[in-house]
Amino acid sequence: MSIAADVPVPSPSMPTVSSPQLVARLRAHLDGPFGPVRDHCRGLDPVTFGPPPEPLPTEEHRARVTAQLTALAEQPYAADGFPPQQGGTARYAQAVAAFEMLGHTDLSLFVKAGVQWGLFGGAVSLLGTRRHDHLVPLITSGELQGCFAMTETGHGSDVQSLLTTATLDPATDEIVVHTPEPAARKDYIGNAARDGRLAAVFAQLIVAGESHGVHCVLVPIRETDGTTAAGVTVEDCGAKLGLGGVDNGRLSFDHVRVPLTNLLGRYGDIDDTGTYSSPIDNPGRRFFTMLGTLVRGRISVAGGAGAAARSALAVTTRYAAGRRQFAAPGADVETTVLDYRTYQRRLLPRIATAYALQVAQHELVTAMDDVLSGRASSEQDQRRLETRAAGIKVLTTRHATDTIHECRELCGGAGYLWANRLAALKADTDIFTTFEGDNTVLLQLVAKSLLAEYQATFGDLDTLGIVRFGARLVGGTVIERSSARGIVQRLVDAAPGREEDVTFGIRGTQLRLLREREEHLLxxxxxxxxxxxxxxxxxFAVFNATQDHLVEAAAAHVERIVAESFAASVEECADRQAKEVLARVCDLHLLATIERHKAWYLEHDRLSPARTKALTALVNEICAELRPLATDLVDAFGIPDGLLTTEMSGTA
Amino acid sequence: MSIAADVPVPSPSMPTVSSPQLVARLRAHLDGPFGPVRDHCRGLDPVTFGPPPEPLPTEEHRARVTAQLTALAEQPYAADGFPPQQGGTARYAQAVAAFEMLGHTDLSLFVKAGVQWGLFGGAVSLLGTRRHDHLVPLITSGELQGCFAMTETGHGSDVQSLLTTATLDPATDEIVVHTPEPAARKDYIGNAARDGRLAAVFAQLIVAGESHGVHCVLVPIRETDGTTAAGVTVEDCGAKLGLGGVDNGRLSFDHVRVPLTNLLGRYGDIDDTGTYSSPIDNPGRRFFTMLGTLVRGRISVAGGAGAAARSALAVTTRYAAGRRQFAAPGADVETTVLDYRTYQRRLLPRIATAYALQVAQHELVTAMDDVLSGRASSEQDQRRLETRAAGIKVLTTRHATDTIHECRELCGGAGYLWANRLAALKADTDIFTTFEGDNTVLLQLVAKSLLAEYQATFGDLDTLGIVRFGARLVGGTVIERSSARGIVQRLVDAAPGREEDVTFGIRGTQLRLLREREEHLLxxxxxxxxxxxxxxxxxFAVFNATQDHLVEAAAAHVERIVAESFAASVEECADRQAKEVLARVCDLHLLATIERHKAWYLEHDRLSPARTKALTALVNEICAELRPLATDLVDAFGIPDGLLTTEMSGTA
Structure with missing residues (x-):
């Protein structure tokens, strides 16, 4: 079968030239349900909230970001993230969508706001009880600044093994917070080095000699005059690769006493008689439930990473559309670099992936809103949200790191200059791949969740049981479908079956290939x-021997979910012109994803060598087809011009 | 065939535990012919030459690096890079090997020294005539600081199209250097913003209305008191992603007049009568010959990138050997992160590649020495050196960027802190992928060279001619063999032929697979x-349609060259114990490279699916086998401890 067979007949309504109308229509699709709040954010003053025009000395940068946070507190976004009884408006999805837009400003502000409202505020709001509700308005307004003191020097990924202790002293009704050894020091804590006054400290809660596992206790770390509280030691983490405006620090506690009421006791509290009780008996389940409430942080990190990648793609595409280098033989003018195939191959599939991830992010935020608002309240809803959040966080932060680096290279020396933003985008977002959960650890979490049903019956399964389980896996009992399952299933069902030759232009075939890979890996x-x-x-040896397989299976799962979300959103697009373009962008994202895994498809006899070669040719062709629309595609991201001012040398 | 068939029988002399003896033996192999000069550099005071402990404000950092350069001028390295008639010692290889070791210090110093001695000094030394010889000792001592003003705002990769003009005024015997338009501004020029007094300016030389193409003219840009010279405009490029200690700037010239003698006239000079003459008639050949003399810069960048990657690998491996996270079921202590398979897979193949690239770099430096000293003086020798330099520069800078990022991720938050060096290594070396030649452009240069014979007869070839040419290609007429061709050929000949099943443990088979890929792509x-x-x-359309293929073929060529160099060096290793370990490291590098291209091998029916699966299993196995020696492998890099002081939290 030739490549021609794969190429859908071009529709007469497919735009081939740039137009503001197309940009507006694509933007409407990308904004999805969050158009109003995103537009509201687009109206923020870029001078006030934008990145510093040059790198500032640490203390200046920190002061600038603190001032930005105060200015931001006047906006409605923070209050959107809390329920009415805590002075909020319970518009959880809007809060996270607004926060994502902050990813286009200085990412130090993004992280600082995330620490204050998402992590610290989130801990008080979601782990606290009625007695802590009064703190939330002070947090929302920025009057009370705080830290989220979870990670320790010795334990980052393995939160369950934290060493800090919180011991009840029944004689005084106080909790004694203590750092028993250097490895128990709270490390990399945002807001700790300069601004935080109260820390939400995660520690092993000990009552009458018995440990009840990790709980969270509020510990004042600074007096109102800014001096360090007695018994607390604060160190400054010093300079970092990026995020210079975030005051990361280290906290140690020497038998610091706080009132019993400072325990954020929603999932484990101590009554007047000094007795511990919890609504969740199983300590493991209790721990994961507590951690699960903090899923918003991970979702927000994915949002910020996606925004940063889009900033980089917009800067670079505009540069590439104006930059010329080398004249073709006989040509009067030099060739625009975006016309070179290698340039297109490096840039356009990443733009397509940015589209897919934006759609997936909005679906994730909507699912989060369902859970936080109580519309979806089962343990399965909660677990699925956590799995999805972990997976999207991995894919989006990987995409951001890869894309921003590629963009820097594509802009050469111009991309290295601070003024053109790529430098800061690169340095600031690098840590996104490992904070709020190391990506490799998160993929294992995703895989574990996918295998949950298997694990639940693990001990009892004989060989026959495993085979049956395998069959169920394929049938879809375990594999989570994206929310657009109906549309996707219809597309897949409409595609030719596996026994027939693969035609890459058929959406259902593209989706089927991604499904098959996930299912086989699982x-x-x-x-x-x-x-x-x-x-x-x-x-351990068995687990360790399969670790690379496990991580690959998890990533395949998330890629399939993202692909299905995007494909479904394209199907549902009501605007005919936008739909044509989006369908092509979707082709590019899906086919480039399949191409990246072509070794797997060949190895497992799902694609013939002739077909994988045709696939590469087709991806090249779609890149060339979308090239005239490249600037429209990035303009549709809707990033305020004031935040993308560039000094890209060599642009027209 | 099972994996077991691929695994060579372990030799009783293969070390399985760490030992200082092994480290010393491996280091001797890696130091190769440059042990003495590398040891000399290891003796440099790390306090004087090391990186700043925290990021400094731009001006402070620049001043620090300038002072370091002055201190460095007291060492013999700079003079090593020039011939005796210019006050040097003509130890070219030693100069570049020493320069590579500077890659372990502050990379701003590495680049600053490279600009001063490699680029500026190199231009005067290699493009100048006898009348410029007296300048070289002033450059060596640092008394005369200079710039290499080649790149313009509008032209980076396409040097032949530079817009700056250098016009002879026969009335005064002066050359008028001029910036005719904003795009002709010299951009990103190191040493321009602060320290440079003289600039080697590349410009179109115009004599009596006729352009003779790009030549180099010395133009004073600052007076001795530091004020800007008349007619010259200097702008500061400002902050950058990294290399904060390098004062990059922009230079514009408004009809600046310099004496005719300032023309660096080795490849094109003007006599007293105002007549231009050149030893090379063909302007294109002249241009490429002039550019070719500057190959040392590209070789040095590869060296620095390799050093930076080794620094990152050493920091990370030591961290990983001490860091523990998560306890296995039933275990008393937590698992060392280096014991996890995914961790091994991310770290160990990159260490193996660092070994291969170090060996290839030394071979490249030796070849450069042959050319610069005149021992190899044919145009073919020169062209092969340029091709090799371009290719190694691409592979090593890619490796550095990829490795340093991976190391940062592997160290989590600790890797993000400035104190642990990964942040600076990452930011400083990012630009290496695009300066001294954009990597994608360089790969095209490599491919062009490989196709040179083809192109020379291009117009005359009919279909039959092409087929014959293709046959010659396979026979090796065009494909350059590494210098170790004899050993490699013997290994390949000893391996089973293509028709037999592939056994990955056989070195000749590994090498044959890499050769086959290169040849088929070409x-x-x-x-x-x-x-x-x-x-x-x-x-243009034909060229552009094949551009991705062309770049892939070039990379395959360089990968094969590097693999052969490494394999040959292992064969030649006289120390039995070191040889055992090196052979395993070589297996890992070669097999991980083949694995990375497994889609190609499957697509082209060179490996069966069963074999590629076995390949992955084997790479996993070799990683586990080398894990106990991991710290020895990086200790053998011989990076002075004073340059690697880390605050890696969580290490034992």
Whole structure:
């Protein structure tokens, strides 16, 4: 089969030239349900909230960001993130969508606001009880600044093993917070080095000699005059690769006493008699439930990473559309760099992926709103949200790091200059791949969730059971479908079956290929993990031997979810012109994703060598087809011009 | 065939535990012919030459680096890079090897020294005539600081199209240097914003109305008191992503007059009668010959990138060997992160590649020494050196960017802190992928060179001719063999032929697989470019359609060269214990490279799906096998401890 067979017949309504109308229509699609709040954010003064025009000395940058946070507190976004009984408006999705737009400003402000309202405010709001509600308005207004003191020097990913202790002293009804050893020091804590007055400290709660696992206690770390509180040691983490405006610090506690009421006791409290009780008996389940309430932070990080990647793509595409280098033989003018195939290949699939991730992010934020508002309240809803959030966070932060670096390279020396923003975008977002959950650890969390049903019945399954389980896996009992399952299933069902030759231009075929990969990887993983049940098996050795497989399966799952979300959104697009373009962008994202995994498809006999070669040719062709619309595609991101002022040398 | 068939029988002399003896032996191998000069550099005071402990304000950092350069001028390295008639010692290889070691200090110093001695000094030394020899000792001592003013705002990669003019005024025997338009402004010029007094300016030389193409003219840009020279405009490029200690600036010239003798006239001079003459008649050949003399800069950038990657690998491996996270079920202590498979997979193949690139770099430096000293003086020698330099520069700078980022992620928050060096290594070396030649452009240069014989006879070839040419390509007429061709050929010949099943443990088979890929890619490329000869063919369209193929072929070529160099060096290693370990490291580098391209091998029916799966399993196995030696492998880099002081939290 030739490539021609794969190329859908061009529609007469497919735009081939740039137009403001197209930009507006694409933007409407990308803004999705959050158009009003995104437009509101677009109106923020870029001088007040934008990045510093040059790198500032640490203390100046920190002071600038603190002032920006105060200015931001006058906007409605922070209050949107809290329920009415805490003085908020319970517009959770709007709060996160607005926060995502902050990703186009100085990312130090994005992180500082995330620490203050998302993490610190989120802990008080979601782990606290009625007695803590009065604090939330002070947090929303910025009057009370705080820290989220979870990570320790010795434990980042493994939160359950934190070493800090919070011990009840029944004699005084106080909790004694203590750092028993250097590895227990709270590390990399945002807002700690300069501004935070109150810290939400995660520690092992000990009552009458018994540990009840990790809980959160509010500990004052500074007096109102800014001096460090007694018993608290604050160190400054000093300079970092990026995020210079965030005052990360280290906190140690020497038997610091706080009232019992400072325990954020929603999931485990101590009564007047000094007795501990929890609505969740199982300590493991309690721990993961507490952690699960903090899912918003991970979702926000994904949003900020996506925004930063879009900023980089917009800067670079505008540069590439104006930059010329080398004249073709016989040509009067030099060639625009965006006309070169290698340039297109490096830039356009990443723009397509940015579209897909934007749509997936909005779907994620909507799912989060359902859970936080109580519309979806089952444990399964909560678990699925956590899994989805972890997965999207991994994919989007990977995409951001990869894309921003590629954009820097595509702009050469101009991309290295501070004035053109790529430098700061790169340095600031690098840490996104490892904070709010290391990406490799998060993928294991995703895989664990996918295998949850398997694990629940793990001990009892014989070989036959495993085979049956495998069958169920394919049938979709375990594999989560995206919310657009109906549309996607219709597309897949309409595509030719596996036994027929693959035609890449058919959406259902594209989606089927991604599904098949995920399912096969998960089935294989389940089979391999079965070995851990053998009587003489070293459980760690079995796990470790499959770790690379596990991580790959998880990533395949998230890629499939993102692809389905995007494909469904294109199907639902009501504007005919935008739909044509979006369909092409969707083709590019899906096919480039499949192409990236072509070794797998060949290895597993899902695609023939002739077909994978045709795939590469087709991706090239779609890049060339979308090239005239490249600037429209990035203009549709709707990033305020005031935030993208560039000094891109060589542009027309 | 099972994986077991691929695994060579472990030798009883293969070390399985760390030892200082092993480190010393591996270091001797890595130091190769440059042990003495590398040891000399290891003795430099780390306090004087090391990176600043925290990011400094721009002017402070610049002043620090200028002072470091002055201190460095007291060492013999700079003089090593020049011939005796210019006051040097003509130890070219030693100069570049020493310069590479500077890559372990502050990379701003590395770049500043490279601008002063490599680029500026190199231009005067290699493009100048006897009348410029007296300048070189002043440059060596640092008394005369200078700039290499080649890149313009409008032209970076396309140097031949520079717009700055250098016009002879025969009335006064002066050359008038002029910036005719904003795009002709010299941009990103190191040493321009603060320290440079003399600039080597590349400009179109115009004599009596006729342009002779790009030549280099010395133009004073600052008076001895530091004020800007008349007619010269200096702008500061401002802050950058990294390399804060390098004073990059922009230079514009308003009809600046310099004596005729300021023309660096080795490849094109003007006599007393105002007549231009050149030893090279063809202007294109002249241009490329002039540019070719500057190959040392590209080689040095590769060296610095390799050093930076080794610094990152050393920091990270030491961290990973001490960091523990998550306890295995039933275990008393938590697992060392280096024991996790995903961690090993991310770290160890990159260490193996660092070994391969170090060996290839030394071979490249030796080849450069042969050319600069005149021992290898044919045009073919020169061209091969340029091709090799371009290719190694691409591979090493890619490796550095990829590795340093991966290391940052592997260290989590600790890797983000300035104190642990990864932040600076990342920011400073990012630009290495695009300066001294954009990597994508350089790969095209490599491909062009590989196709040179083809192109020379391009117009005359009919289909049969192409087929014959293709055959010669496979036979090795065009494809350059590494200098270790004899050893490599013997290994390849000893391996089973293509028709037999692939056994990955056989070195000759590994090398044959890399050769086959290169040859097939080149053959296909030649066939596709043939279309450009069709009478109605759009030459640019044909070129552009093959651009991705061309870049892939070039990279495959360089990967093969690097692999062969490393394999040959292992064969030649006289120390039995070191040889065992190096052979395993070489297996890992080669097999991980083949694995990265497994889609290609499957697509071209060179490996079966069963074999590529076995390949992945084998790479995993070798990682686990080398894990106990991981710290020895990076200790063998021989990076002075004073330059790697870390505050890696969580290390034991």
């Amino acid at each position: 089935e294989g993983l389940a089979r391999r993990l079965r070995r851990a049940t053998a009587p003489d098996a070293d459980a | 053959e296909g490329l030649a066939r596709r470019l043939r279309r450009a000869t069709a009478p109605d063919a759009d030459a």
